[in-house]
Amino acid sequence: MDEAITNILEGCKLARELETSIMKQVFNISPDYLMKSSEEIVTTFTAAMNLLTSLNSSLHVSSSMGGEAGEGGSHGATSIIQALNLLQSAGFEQQSMFFHPTHYPRVAPQMATVSAVATPVMELGGSRYVNVLESTNPEDGGSHGGVRLTPEGSSGSARRPAGSTGQRSTRRRRDNAERVIHRVPAVRTGNSEMPPDDGYTWRKYGQKDILGCRFPRSYFRCTHKNYYGCEAKKQVQRLDEDPYTYEVVYCGQHSCLTSTTPLLISSLAPVNTAVTSAVAPIITSATASTTYVATNPPGESSMIGTTLSEMTPSTSIHLGNWLTRDLADTRPVADMADVLFNSGSSSSSMDAIFYSKHD
DNA sequence: GCGATTTGACCCAT
DNA sequence: ATGGGTCAAATCGC
Structure with a gap:
């Protein structure tokens, strides 16, 4: 014994x-x-x-x-x-940190369709990882929602001159798309904290002070929304009770994962026919993509000439994702450029994003 | 110059 | 009426 x-x-x-x-x-x-x-x-x-x-x-x-x-x-x-x-x-147990949706956000949204449960998992570094799948409504898939045209001249916004169209014809809100809630410990980089990289590229489109909350909520959408029409979004907010923990709410699925026919790729991805590598043509198209998270790891075939030791920090952080990536993931080439050239974490901006109201 | 972020206003659900 | 989600002009930063 x-x-x-x-x-x-x-x-x-x-x-x-x-x-x-x-x-x-x-x-x-x-x-x-x-x-x-x-x-x-x-x-x-x-x-x-x-x-x-x-x-x-x-x-x-x-x-x-x-x-x-x-x-x-x-x-x-x-x-x-x-x-x-x-x-x-x-x-x-069966759930180790590497199999937790927090580290595999690609998997998490799909998991949301399975059930709506709260799943406490192992503690890590003193912070508790919790994955909560909110109730979902499979019937509508977020397809409904108010669609309203802004009456001409009705806008009182000083930022929207009367001459501008000002129409929000496709505006929707509070759709019942799947929502997956994660609580993740902040990753400390120097003197600042930021949410851990979740493997996607996000673009911030808003921030709101939430009633009764110390910290503002930040709104992100997938960087590839314009490229592939990806509707994935997330909300990030620090917890009042634990400022070193972030609550990240994922909404919608990443259609950019599987799309092989990007909506605007032809205009955004000039093809360099002189280069045979699949990597080269898209370098020019996506180098400007810089968000607070590093981008997705390349698929197996994308690891052309790149060893793990050669990878930049912002890309190698995705090792776990990469190792278990679904072989069917046919994410378009733009992401490879992200991986190769995206400098990743921009902690400085995150400092501003996640400031405390009481600081 | 261009893309990302900021931020006040708009709009909608409750 | 109000809070929250989104838009989009202004601004920032590379």
Whole structure:
């Protein structure tokens, strides 16, 4: 039993080390390292499980033999339970941090269609990751909503001269699209905190002070909205009770994930026929895309001539996403340019975005 | 010059 | 009537 527990503790230790490595060296983590560490952990726990299994079966044998199963037996069973509890408390459940939707936002929206539950998951670095899937309405898919033309000249906005059209013919709000709520700890970069990169490129389109909340809510839409008509949006807000935690609400699905026929790609992506690599033609089209998050990792085929160690921090942070990416992800080439050239985090602007009203 | 961000106003759901 | 989501002109920054 002692040996089993020793193995378990050792496994926990290894897991913690791996977690620490990942959190600290998230930009330079290598698949080899991940693989070896994972194997080590699995081996350690497997050994413990084997010991516990054999111990358990021997206990059954001794008790069935009518021997002195009494005191010693119950003690052994209790120890096994304790050991198994140890395993659970160590977070070695099906959901590890790398399988959490927070780290796989590509998966999360799809998950929302499955159920509407709150799923507490392991604690990480003192901050609790929670994934809450709000109720959804599959019937409308966000297709309805008020459509109203602005009466000519009715606008009182000083920023909208009477001569401007001022029409918002396609305006919709509060559609019942799926909403997936995440609570994520802030990533500290220097003296500032910002939400962790979620693997998408977002463009901020608004910020509001919310009644009763200390911190403003920021509104983002997918950067590729104009390119691919992607309707994905998200809202980001710091929690009153924990300013170092952000609540991120994802709305809508990323149609830019699978679109192979971008609406405006022809006008935005000049083709350089002199270059044979799939990467080159889109470099000029998307280099200007700079938002507060780094962009999506390239698909397998997109890792042309790029090793993990060569990747920039803002791209290698997506290792987890990249490693498990759905092979069917046929995201257009513009994202590859994002990955190659997007400098990623713009913490300075985020400082301004997520200021505290009381600061 | 161009794209991203800021921010006041508009509009709609409740 | 009000709060929240969005628009779009102004501004910023590369």
